[in-house]
Amino acid sequence: MATATTTPSAPTRPAPPRTLRAALIIGANDLRRRIRDRSLLIQGVLAPIGLGLIVGLAFGGGISFTATIGVADADGSQVAQAISADLIAGVAIEGETDEESSLVFEAAEPDDVRGQVEQGSLDAALVLPAGLGEAVAAGAPITVGVVGHPDHVLASSVAEAVADSIAGRIGASRLAVASAVAAGQQAGAPIDPTEVAAAAGEVASPLQVAPVDVSSSFSVVGYFAPAMAMLFLFFTLGAGARSVVTERREGTLQRVRAAPITGDSVLVGKTVGVLVQGLLSIFTVWAVTALVFRVDWGDPLGVAAVLASVVVSIAGIALLITGLARTENQADGLTTIVALALAVVGGSFFFGAAGAVALLKPFTPNGQAMIALTELSAGEATLLDVLPSVALLLVIGLVSGALGLMALRRKVFQ
Amino acid sequence: MSPRLGAIAQITRTELRRYVQDKVALFTLVLMPLLLVFLIGSAFASGPTEFVVGVVDRDGTAASAQLVAALEDADTLQTQSYTDERELRRDIRLSTLSGGVLIPEGYTSDVADGRTVEVAVVTTQADQGSPAVIAAVSGALAQEGAVLAAAAFVADTTGAPPEAAESVARAAEAQMPTVSVETVGTVRPEDESQFTRATFSQLVLFVFLNGMVAAAALVQTRQLGIGRRAMSAPINAGTFVTGVAGSRVTLGLLQSAILLLAGVLAFGVTWGDPAAVTVLVLVWAVVAAGAGMLLGSLARTVDQAIAIAVPSSIAMAMLGGTMWPLDVVGPAMRAVGHLTPHAWAMDAWSAIVNDGAGVAGIATELAVLGALAVVLLAVASVTLRRTLTGQR
Numbered sequence: 001m002a003t004a005t006t007t008p009s010a011p012t013r014p015a016p017p018r019t020l021r022a023a024l025i026i027g028a029n030d031l032r033r034r035i036r037d038r039s040l041l042i043q044g045v046l047a048p049i050g051l052g053l054i055v056g057l058a059f060g061g062g063i064s065f066t067a068t069i070g071v072a073d074a075d076g077s078q079v080a081q082a083i084s085a086d087l088i089a090g091v092a093i094e095g096e097t098d099e100e101s102s103l104v105f106e107a108a109e110p111d112d113v114r115g116q117v118e119q120g121s122l123d124a125a126l127v128l129p130a131g132l133g134e135a136v137a138a139g140a141p142i143t144v145g146v147v148g149h150p151d152h153v154l155a156s157s158v159a160e161a162v163a164d165s166i167a168g169r170i171g172a173s174r175l176a177v178a179s180a181v182a183a184g185q186q187a188g189a190p191i192d193p194t195e196v197a198a199a200a201g202e203v204a205s206p207l208q209v210a211p212v213d214v215s216s217s218f219s220v221v222g223y224f225a226p227a228m229a230m231l232f233l234f235f236t237l238g239a240g241a242r243s244v245v246t247e248r249r250e251g252t253l254q255r256v257r258a259a260p261i262t263g264d265s266v267l268v269g270k271t272v273g274v275l276v277q278g279l280l281s282i283f284t285v286w287a288v289t290a291l292v293f294r295v296d297w298g299d300p301l302g303v304a305a306v307l308a309s310v311v312v313s314i315a316g317i318a319l320l321i322t323g324l325a326r327t328e329n330q331a332d333g334l335t336t337i338v339a340l341a342l343a344v345v346g347g348s349f350f351f352g353a354a355g356a357v358a359l360l361k362p363f364t365p366n367g368q369a370m371i372a373l374t375e376l377s378a379g380e381a382t383l384l385d386v387l388p389s390v391a392l393l394l395v396i397g398l399v400s401g402a403l404g405l406m407a408l409r410r411k412v413f414q
Numbered sequence: 415m416s417p418r419l420g421a422i423a424q425i426t427r428t429e430l431r432r433y434v435q436d437k438v439a440l441f442t443l444v445l446m447p448l449l450l451v452f453l454i455g456s457a458f459a460s461g462p463t464e465f466v467v468g469v470v471d472r473d474g475t476a477a478s479a480q481l482v483a484a485l486e487d488a489d490t491l492q493t494q495s496y497t498d499e500r501e502l503r504r505d506i507r508l509s510t511l512s513g514g515v516l517i518p519e520g521y522t523s524d525v526a527d528g529r530t531v532e533v534a535v536v537t538t539q540a541d542q543g544s545p546a547v548i549a550a551v552s553g554a555l556a557q558e559g560a561v562l563a564a565a566a567f568v569a570d571t572t573g574a575p576p577e578a579a580e581s582v583a584r585a586a587e588a589q590m591p592t593v594s595v596e597t598v599g600t601v602r603p604e605d606e607s608q609f610t611r612a613t614f615s616q617l618v619l620f621v622f623l624n625g626m627v628a629a630a631a632l633v634q635t636r637q638l639g640i641g642r643r644a645m646s647a648p649i650n651a652g653t654f655v656t657g658v659a660g661s662r663v664t665l666g667l668l669q670s671a672i673l674l675l676a677g678v679l680a681f682g683v684t685w686g687d688p689a690a691v692t693v694l695v696l697v698w699a700v701v702a703a704g705a706g707m708l709l710g711s712l713a714r715t716v717d718q719a720i721a722i723a724v725p726s727s728i729a730m731a732m733l734g735g736t737m738w739p740l741d742v743v744g745p746a747m748r749a750v751g752h753l754t755p756h757a758w759a760m761d762a763w764s765a766i767v768n769d770g771a772g773v774a775g776i777a778t779e780l781a782v783l784g785a786l787a788v789v790l791l792a793v794a795s796v797t798l799r800r801t802l803t804g805q806r
Contacts, residue, residue: 144593180572375504
């Protein structure tokens with residue numbers, strides 16, 4: 001593998017070719033061991049793609065669900081009857097149409113509706129209250145009721161949204177009646193509310209909501225596969241970095257050092273091994289998702305730059321953790337903590353978590369990389385646009401890596 | 415105490431001490447799940463209360479400003495003005511904005527001429543909050559639309575000029591009592607902690623994850639020859655394996671207790687029936703211990719054990735509904751999810767917390783988990799006995 005393709009680069013040092021060659025052999029050996037025990041394959045390739053697929057299967061077509069929502073008419077007035085008839089006949093409700101979802105409305109008994117939701121024969125229900133018809137004509141307060149169940153959170157929130165749109169419709173009719181009455185009074189020509197109520201029931205808002213999706217090319221697999229790959233890079237690269245400490249404990253390191261090989265070339269070799277493992281893992285994830293699952297990652301040069309720089313970044317952090325940890329177990333534990341915390345904050349598990357967590361996303365290496373990758377896959381960025389992210393990731397990696405290597409050198413070779 | 419029991423207890427203690435001495439491991443056990451409960455709980459708590467929505471007003475008139483004001487007035491919306499639609503779209507993609515509203519040029523004249531105006535609501539399908547954003551914007555638009563419709567109605571019925579009709583409608587709207595929507599049913603009351611689900615999800619996730627990761631320590635035990643050395647003492651493999659299992663179950667129980675307690679003290683969660691909670695926690699700790707021991711007996715190296723433990727635990731956690739409720743996925747995924755023990759545990763927790771179920775109410779889930787626990791422990795004991803004593 002790593003043979004004499006290297007050329008002497010710094011002739012002033014003692015025997016540089018051999019140092020570099022030794023480093024490469026050490027790196028190649030590490031890589032071979034990780035490939036042989038399949039941990040690189042499992043953690044670096046299969047796991048990210050598999051988890052990306054799970055999320056993709058779960059949410060690939062947007063949030064899909066089927067729900068039966070009961071409509072209980074406790075009023076029986078013309079207005080209430082018209083509303084429940086429209087719902088049951090399937091007149092589209094604004095903003096709630098989704099090809100993957102099927103939403104069924106059925107008439108329900110007002111007295112029994114709560115029991116039916118509790119038993120689960122209805123997922124949620126709407127209650128049109130008694131006195132609704134009169135309140136429309138009289139301009140009185142109206143409350144549309146929703147019955148939901150904590151096991152069907154989504155059906156409950158859909159029922160609430162439907163209730164809101166019904167409330168809007170009732171409100172519009174009521175407002176039209178009241179406005180006409182007020183205008184009549186001002187003009188000195190009184191209008192009887194019951195006379196205009198029927199016509200007011202037909203008023204329609206001139207404003208129509210047209211939902212637009214900014215990410216028609218968004219692929220759930222394309223988001224979560226790299227996100228998961230970055231999470232597992234911490235473990236893969238952490239294990240690689242930790243192997244220095246393990247080898248010292250097992251005594252193989254001392255044996256290597258018995259040969260004319262410097263501590264530095266061992267560390268360089270380990271670092272090279274770690275970097276190659278990371279690159280292999282994440283570029284394979286890219287290739288498989290692009291070729292097999294047809295995920296469009298965007299400008300290849302930009303993607304390659306972001307992926308390579310995030311590997312450097314995570315490798316640097318892995319080296320720093322290993323350098324700081326006192327035992328191997330501590331290194332494992334710290335890696336888990338850092339990896340999971342960064343995954344949560346960097347948006348690897350959830351997309352679009354609002355609040356403080358979303359604001360912290362750019363401050364994590366994986367979050368920074370995900371932002372760049374999202375822009376690339378949306379076709380809104382090229383290599384040039386992601387260069388600042390790439391530079392930032394490289395700086396994080398180089399600084400933490402240098403600190404980590406210094407700590408490791410002190411720990412392992414002194 | 416019989417000598418066999420004494421030996422088991424001693425092995426359990428030793429294994430526990432090996433774990434607890436490591437401060438970082440303790441941190442993972444105690445603080446990590448708490449941190450995640452906090453992060454996830456607060457991420458989803460702040461979600462539905464207020465969405466920041468960017469608005470591009472291409473019309474730029476008094477009427478369109480009126481519409482922006484209506485959006486701003488909505489309880490769940492906060493608006494932010496944008497001039498560049500590209501910028502708006504970018505911020506939505508990167509989830510710094512929950513959505514956007516585009517008011518088209520000619521809005522005022524179209525409304526005046528009685529034409530229907532399409533107002534674009536921009537969201538991303540990648541964001542699970544999008545339906546709620548669309549609903550909130552639709553609500554605000556419906557309110558403004560009602561005023562405009564009432565103005566048109568007044569103009570039609572009384573022949574009043576449009577401006578006068580609109581001011582009558584606005585004045586009427588200001589005095590109008592609200593049409594409210596009230597949750598009258600069994601939905602969890604609003605004062606109940608939003609951390610409830612986050613806490614038991616993390617319990618299910620982390621007790622299992624830690625149980626699986628403990629496989630690494632078991633591989634090390636094997637590699638260091640601790641098992642073989644123990645065999646040289648007058649104890650048999652069964653005793654040793656039981657001792658190891660005891661330590662793993664204890665760790666699981668400890669972690670569960672910490673999370674349950676933190677749920678009560680820090681997040682104000684009320685857990686349901688104590689007996690049901692206790693049995694479920696115990697069975698889950700055994701499932702996790704059994705799975706970890708099985709992996710520990712099969713994995714060849716520490717690296718391999720961790721490489722399998724972490725991704726498979728996260729995969730099962732996802733499939734089993736600890737990262738999102740299973741009722742948002744399709745029926746096929748829900749069925750697949752129930753191939754993992756996690757889904758059964760989550761169903762049981764949901765029944766206890768939401769429906770006030772007791773032990774009888776979660777009997778099916780307990781039976782499934784209990785059977786799995788027995789099978790896992792039995793298989794793990796056989797394979798461990800073989801590998802620990804060095805017979806391959």
